[in-house]
Amino acid sequence: MAERYEDIIHQGRIIGRKLVVDPVPETPPTTIDRDDFIERFTPDEWVLGQRAAQVDPILAQALTLLMAKSDGKVNLASPRMPPVFEKMVTLGVLTQERSRQILTP
């Protein structure tokens, strides 16, 4: 965090000083609620994903494992996440750009 004192200018002259602290930008969490994760998909994307999972057991199992954690959280930064999303891109469920957007914390 950067902090400094800035001059206070009044009617063209320095009449005092004030503390200025630049807030540290908050890093968004990489772990989000399961409901929030689902909300990142459009309804059409979600339906397409479910349909793709019905005919692709590997995708179905991967999605289930990623979302079945007992704490109801989904880890966007999990190393297991990119292959699942690459699979969904390959199957036409998502575009590469949408895949990137959904996985961005």
Add this chain to the structure above:
Amino acid sequence: MADVTLSSIIGNGGEKTPASVNGLVGNGAFSAIIGDSLRGAAFKESLSGALTANTYKNVLSIAVPGRLLIAAAYRRDTISRQVGLKITLDGVIFYDVFDKANSSIDRGPLGAGIILQSSSIHTHNYPFKTMSVDIKSSLTETDKIAYIIVYTLDQ
């Protein structure tokens, strides 16, 4: 007869800078939750930055006449600590309160301004020729103490 100017009757010329404020929540007492109301009124919140435990840090110094409307300091997280606010007007310590340790976010001393439960806010109007505001915490801080100071400067 000496000249009487308007400024000697009204405005800064006719008013004395207060030396103290009495009857507010005092040293070691439980302060009120004020941060949410002040932010809700669109007053600008500033961060303390680094603080050394139990040591005042100057956050504002003014060397021309003006009026103090609002001055508050408060917690930004739920770690138990004391928060202090000191206001010096014309070289005299007008308000110096180190509140009771507690862990409520947005709670802290209010040296100028009145906040009602309904979040209605009234400003004070304390004239000064110089003003200095300091804040402190009972803990060593990074950025978890905030403050709001609203003032005017004379033409």
